Amino acid sequence: MVDRLANSEANSKRIGVVEGCFGAAGQPLVIPGRVLIGEGVLTKLCRKKPKARQFFLFNDILVYGNIVIQKKKYNKQHIIPLESVTIDTVPDEGDLRNGWLIKTPTKSFAVYAATATEKSEWMNHIAKCVADLLSKSGKAPSGEHAAVWIPDSEATVCMRCLKVKFTPVSRRHHCRKCGFVVCGPCSEKKYLLPSQSSKPVRVCEFCFVQLTSAGGGYAPRSDSFGRQGFNSNLSDDDDEDDSSD
Numbered sequence: 001m002v003d004r005l006a007n008s009e010a011n012s013k014r015i016g017v018v019e020g021c022f023g024a025a026g027q028p029l030v031i032p033g034r035v036l037i038g039e040g041v042l043t044k045l046c047r048k049k050p051k052a053r054q055f056f057l058f059n060d061i062l063v064y065g066n067i068v069i070q071k072k073k074y075n076k077q078h079i080i081p082l083e084s085v086t087i088d089t090v091p092d093e094g095d096l097r098n099g100w101l102i103k104t105p106t107k108s109f110a111v112y113a114a115t116a117t118e119k120s121e122w123m124n125h126i127a128k129c130v131a132d133l134l135s136k137s138g139k140a141p142s143g144e145h146a147a148v149w150i151p152d153s154e155a156t157v158c159m160r161c162l163k164v165k166f167t168p169v170s171r172r173h174h175c176r177k178c179g180f181v182v183c184g185p186c187s188e189k190k191y192l193l194p195s196q197s198s199k200p201v202r203v204c205e206f207c208f209v210q211l212t213s214a215g216g217g218y219a220p221r222s223d224s225f226g227r228q229g230f231n232s233n234l235s236d237d238d239d240e241d242d243s244s245d
């Protein structure tokens with residue numbers, strides 16, 4: 001994380017530059033009271049593989065996008081309101097080191113910094129911004145978050161029936177509720193999860209039964225499956241070809 005600017009004029013100038021880097025397709029970022037806390041490249045775990053993304057931490061939002069030209073041009077802008085963010089550290093595993101989860105009601109994913117110092121800087125700054133926002137608004141921290149998707153590569157067979165092998169014709173799908181990689185027959189049902197979409201989304205048979213059972217006593221995956229999805233999670237936002245899965 002670099003370029004922390006205390007001076008407010010320099011800060012709004014810098015925010016203007018960031019806004020310009022996203023071009024006309026991006027949202028306006030310069031608003032009164034907004035401060036750019038830090039920025040840097042993080043590796044975002046996507047459905048197929050980890051990808052470099054440029055991140056900007058403001059005092060109220062987290063913005064990221066694809067890098068077209070380093071420090072000059074970004075696209076596919078995503079804006080996450082920090083008020084709804086919770087973060088969790090991810091233990092190092094193999095090449096994936098210095099990671100943490102960014103969890104929100106609409107989407108959740110893992111990111112990785114280049115060094116342990118960078119990771120703790122990012123996590124500390126994000127936590128501080130979220131805490132400041134919540135204390136200002138008097139709101140409680142976000143309790144609900146979207147499932148973090150298990151990467152395709154983690155599953156060679158369906159994680160629900162444990163029978164169906166994935167092949168080019170027997171394709172992988174993701175349950176929107178638990179994030180598991182499942183086969184078609186195990187995920188024929190759709191269910192309305194309003195925080196994720198205005199339309200019903202694909203859920204696995206297990207989650208469908210939980211969601212529709214009387215009383216709605218659904219246990220989130222983090223409780224019932226522990227650490228399994230934790231190291232290796234992702235979301236799907238920049239793999240448009242997979243968006244129907």
Ligand SMILES: [Zn+2]
Nearest residue numbers: 158161183186
């Ligand atoms: Zn299956």
Ligand SMILES: [Zn+2]
Nearest residue numbers: 175178204207
């Ligand atoms: Zn499920």
